[in-house]
Amino acid sequence: MDMINMNIIESAMIAIAKEMGINVQKTAYSTIFSEAEDFTCALANREGELIAVADFCPSQIGGVPLLVRSMLKEIPLSEIDEGDVIVHNDPYRGGLHTPEHTVFKPIFIDGEISAFSVCVGHFVEVGGMAPGGFPGEATEIFHEGLRVPPVKIIKKGVDVPEVWKMMLANVRTPRGNYGDMRALISGVDLGEKRFEELVEKYGKDNFNKILRDLLDYSERRMRAEIAEFPDGVYRFVDKVEDDGIEDKEYEVHVAVHVQGDEVVIDYTGSSEQAKGPINATLGVAWSAAFNAMLHLTDQSIPKNSGCFRPIRVIAPAGTVMNVNYPGSEVGGNTETHPLIVAAIFGAMVECVPNRVMASEGTTHGCFVFGGHDHYTDEPFGGFDFSYVGYGGRSFADGNDATDSINGNCANTPMEVFETRFPWIVEEYALRPDSGGAGKYRGGLSNVKQMLCTGGMLVSQMTNKHKLGAWGLVGGGEGKTGATLFKKAGSDHWETAVEAYGKVSPSKYSNIPMRPGDRVRVLAPGGGGYGLASERARTDILSDVKEGYVSNADAIRQYSLDESDI
Amino acid sequence: MRFSENKYYIEKYVKCDNCGMLIYGDGLKSEELSNLLFCSDWCIDWYKSKAKGNDDPRIPLPKTGIHEIN
Numbered sequence: 001m002d003m004i005n006m007n008i009i010e011s012a013m014i015a016i017a018k019e020m021g022i023n024v025q026k027t028a029y030s031t032i033f034s035e036a037e038d039f040t041c042a043l044a045n046r047e048g049e050l051i052a053v054a055d056f057c058p059s060q061i062g063g064v065p066l067l068v069r070s071m072l073k074e075i076p077l078s079e080i081d082e083g084d085v086i087v088h089n090d091p092y093r094g095g096l097h098t099p100e101h102t103v104f105k106p107i108f109i110d111g112e113i114s115a116f117s118v119c120v121g122h123f124v125e126v127g128g129m130a131p132g133g134f135p136g137e138a139t140e141i142f143h144e145g146l147r148v149p150p151v152k153i154i155k156k157g158v159d160v161p162e163v164w165k166m167m168l169a170n171v172r173t174p175r176g177n178y179g180d181m182r183a184l185i186s187g188v189d190l191g192e193k194r195f196e197e198l199v200e201k202y203g204k205d206n207f208n209k210i211l212r213d214l215l216d217y218s219e220r221r222m223r224a225e226i227a228e229f230p231d232g233v234y235r236f237v238d239k240v241e242d243d244g245i246e247d248k249e250y251e252v253h254v255a256v257h258v259q260g261d262e263v264v265i266d267y268t269g270s271s272e273q274a275k276g277p278i279n280a281t282l283g284v285a286w287s288a289a290f291n292a293m294l295h296l297t298d299q300s301i302p303k304n305s306g307c308f309r310p311i312r313v314i315a316p317a318g319t320v321m322n323v324n325y326p327g328s329e330v331g332g333n334t335e336t337h338p339l340i341v342a343a344i345f346g347a348m349v350e351c352v353p354n355r356v357m358a359s360e361g362t363t364h365g366c367f368v369f370g371g372h373d374h375y376t377d378e379p380f381g382g383f384d385f386s387y388v389g390y391g392g393r394s395f396a397d398g399n400d401a402t403d404s405i406n407g408n409c410a411n412t413p414m415e416v417f418e419t420r421f422p423w424i425v426e427e428y429a430l431r432p433d434s435g436g437a438g439k440y441r442g443g444l445s446n447v448k449q450m451l452c453t454g455g456m457l458v459s460q461m462t463n464k465h466k467l468g469a470w471g472l473v474g475g476g477e478g479k480t481g482a483t484l485f486k487k488a489g490s491d492h493w494e495t496a497v498e499a500y501g502k503v504s505p506s507k508y509s510n511i512p513m514r515p516g517d518r519v520r521v522l523a524p525g526g527g528g529y530g531l532a533s534e535r536a537r538t539d540i541l542s543d544v545k546e547g548y549v550s551n552a553d554a555i556r557q558y559s560l561d562e563s564d565i
Numbered sequence: 566m567r568f569s570e571n572k573y574y575i576e577k578y579v580k581c582d583n584c585g586m587l588i589y590g591d592g593l594k595s596e597e598l599s600n601l602l603f604c605s606d607w608c609i610d611w612y613k614s615k616a617k618g619n620d621d622p623r624i625p626l627p628k629t630g631i632h633e634i635n
Contacts (some may be wrong), residue, residue, distance in 0.1 A: 068635050071590045073566075092578060093566075094587065095574050233621050259623050264611075282585055312607070315585040322585040325578045 131370020359389025438528020
């Protein structure tokens with residue numbers, strides 16, 4: 001094995017993926033691409049194996065191999081020509097959830113397909129029953145927007161207008177979607193060009209051998225890590241608080257079988273699939289398992305399909321972990337995925353206590369909205385992220401106000417947000433006391449209060465408004481989240497249940513907002529790790545001084561005297 | 566996955582009765598479990614072992630990795 005050239009080629013491919021991402025970000029129309037960076041760029045081999053990816057969205061990274069292989073089942077290599085671009089978002093064909101659109105471009109070397117350049121991006125607007133792609137009350141896939149099976153959107157370098165027209169006729173913001181699709185295509189175009197240059201530099205045969213070695217090396221590294229884990233079956237059960245349709249909880253069961261240098265992650269026992277859109281698709285169930293394993297192991301392991309080989313996932317069909325057609329699913333990728341990862345951490349605390357964290361807030365907030373902007377005379381659609389508290393660890397407090405573990409998405413600056421959408425942000429801050437108490441405190445979440453300046457419909461898909469993030473090893477629960485509305489002229493805040501008669505306070509669709517209405521979105525905090533009584537006094541006092549913990553909570557949670565503060 | 570004759574649409578979504586994997590081809594059956602469909606020999610062995618009450622079957626994973634689609 002040529003370790004030096006293997007390392008150089010791997011680094012070069014990661015750099016290609018990063019450059020593809022910069023291209024997507026800089027050419028996109030929507031803030032979810034240009035600011036939040038909710039996309040992933042990667043390279044796959046002709047067999048559909050992931051060969052390189054940069055630090056993008058973990059939910060999409062783990063989904064790439066199944067996406068490419070399921071695409072190839074419908075459009076085999078023999079039917080793909082140079083210059084083709086294929087698009088695919090179908091959750092029932094290996095996709096993650098309806099908003100996630102994947103664009104594939106074959107890379108031809110010496111007249112045959114050598115690899116694929118791949119970009120996955122979250123489109124804010126996908127049609128369906130509510131603007132913004134997250135109808136919290138959807139009960140079937142058809143409510144959630146347009147499904148696009150693997151189809152060529154560009155053939156031999158020429159647009160297929162029928163496909164473009166069909167897709168853009170079924171969304172509320174066709175200009176924005178057109179721009180974002182072009183951005184993804186610019187990403188795969190660049191990936192194709194850079195990959196060709198790299199292969200030319202090293203020679204095709206030599207390059208392909210090094211690629212095979214790279215995947216095998218990654219597999220060996222992952223196996224070596226797993227082999228260090230004590231054998232056993234590690235279990236945990238977590239809950240989704242409701243599905244937006246019925247006021248009942250749904251269980252996520254995890255059994256992690258550590259067997260020598262292999263792991264089987266079994267979700268058997270999880271609740272039957274819900275009516276509402278909290279169900280994970282197969283791609284989500286797998287991606288969540290890979291995400292958890294990448295967090296539990298050495299971060300220097302090359303992230304490609306090789307490191308997934310020693311991992312098997314059992315996601316029984318017809319459950320919240322693997323929804324059957326035509327169930328609704330859009331929240332499976334945003335809410336259930338991080339909950340699965342947290343549950344795997346909960347299970348593995350007994351096995352590798354120093355590598356896990358207590359539960360994070362396990363949601364992206366997914367507060368979405370859309371309408372017609374009278375200033376620009378254009379339709380608009382937006383996605384607003386909330387940032388949760390991460391769980392405490394055996395050596396440190398949880399991170400504050402961070403995107404949930406499968407997103408890795410960035411903050412959208414208020415100036416951009418207010419310029420692009422009819423909102424004025426009145427408050428954006430950390431939430432004091434939102435982190436669960438513990439030797440290592442849970443991270444703080446954020447709060448955002450907004451004044452509506454134009455008519456729109458808002459929807460939300462979030463969680464942990466009733467069930468807080470659990471702590472580990474005696475750590476306390478993080479504070480639950482909440483979304484509160486204050487109608488123009490009113491002087492009190494109400495939940496969606498109280499103000500609009502919704503079933504769930506965290507999952508709802510199409511609430512009408514008018515100028516002068518306000519909304520206050522409070523994200524859930526992270527769980528604590530270890531007993532609060534063991535927290536260093538200096539850390540408690542520092543938290544109080546910084547305003548992270550109130551005087552009252554310092555006294556209640558950490559048994560401080562008033563005279564200490 | 567059962568496609569229409571002209572491949573324009575899916576008539577039936579087919580998944581492995583053990584792991585939930587999409588099955589595009591014929592899938593695999595076992596004599597003792599003829600009413601079930603599996604994606605791999607590994608899934609047949611795992612399912613049988615669990616059905617016999619083995620809580621932690623130890624069956625080496627296929628070398629092809631998880632993403633082989635039948």
